[in-house]
Amino acid sequence: MTYTGPIKGLLLDLDGTLYHGTRMIPGADRLIGQLIEQNIPFRYVTNNSSLTPGAFADRLQGMGIPATAKEVCTSAEAAAAYIAKVKPRANVFVIGESGLRQAAEEAGLTIVEEGADFVVQGIDRELSYDKIAKAVEQLLGGAESILTNPDLLLPSEHGLRPGAGSIGAMIQAASGKVPTVIGKPSTILMNFALNSLGVSASQSWVVGDNLATDIAAGKAAGCGTVLVLTGLTTADNLESYAAKAGCRPDVICADLEALSSYITERNGQ
Structure with a gap:
């Protein structure tokens, strides 16, 4: 990843990144509010094929996370x-x-x-x-x-x-x-989401909790990558998971509050 400018767009994983099942991960609502306030386009990108984009949007809204169907890519x-x-x-x-x-x-x-x-x-x-x-x-x-x-x-x-x-x-x-x-770590889903986002891969960042899917997919698509330690990957298993996945993220954030701070710093807000 060589792009050093501001973050122009985000592709956000769902389960393990913004919520666990039906429970919002702390800071998810504030993170999305920040993106909306700062006019940073984003898409929710999920390997889950069971629900429609509208149903995913309803699930997010039910947890207090702003979402519309067009912002969901499955x-x-x-x-x-x-x-x-x-x-x-x-x-x-x-x-x-x-x-x-x-x-x-x-x-x-x-x-x-x-x-x-x-x-x-x-x-x-x-x-x-x-x-x-x-x-x-x-x-x-x-x-x-x-x-x-x-x-x-x-x-x-x-x-x-x-x-x-x-x-x-x-x-x-x-x-x-x-x-x-089709799904992560394949680039097919990532390219579909980037096309929906309308931002080039080099100016977009993938955020997720899984090195083998989210981070590997971001790397393959040419995006920046942020690993959040909110789900599958933790500080304790990070090294073993990185070895298994064969890749490392560009940035590691302990939680969503740290991610929000990183975006603010990166974009000079």
Whole structure:
């Protein structure tokens, strides 16, 4: 990262960065208020494909964090946009929840049970053997495989649960098809979010709590990166996680208050 000017835009992770489940991380509301006050554009960027942007905005607002649907970029939206660009009006077989199905429809894709051009898969908490079998059938028949995000585990009220990547591993093992991955650390979601943001990568910063996804994605996209120690990564596990991820952030902030101070200092406010 060589850009030394002011921060012109931010791509913000959600879970572990701005909230834990349904609980706002202290300072998240003040951070977003600061960005709005200082006219710094931002987008909420999430690997979670289960909800629509509007639903994510409602969740944030319910915690007291300002948000609109247009400020949310999901792996579901990016996946649908990717498919629509490769093959407009493509037939897709969907394994996923409402966020992914709605994104596919809004992108002009046709959801089908057979004859699919693409199998697009995200988290599906109503997954069945029949769905897996149909997906594999489509892939063996020539459909291309799209994975919204590679997360093997996801946080829940009851601890960690299998994520979209775990489902994808089963489909890949059965079909032999390696999927195109959309979500972090892939640059596909990041470029989708940067296009929505309208700010160049070199002038944008990615903020997140996960070195292997958020920070790795920011690095790959050419953005500045800020690791906040508010979620997965802590001061105690930082070095081991950095070694596993093979990357380090440009800046480390202990919490969101420290991030707010860094933005103020960087931008000379």
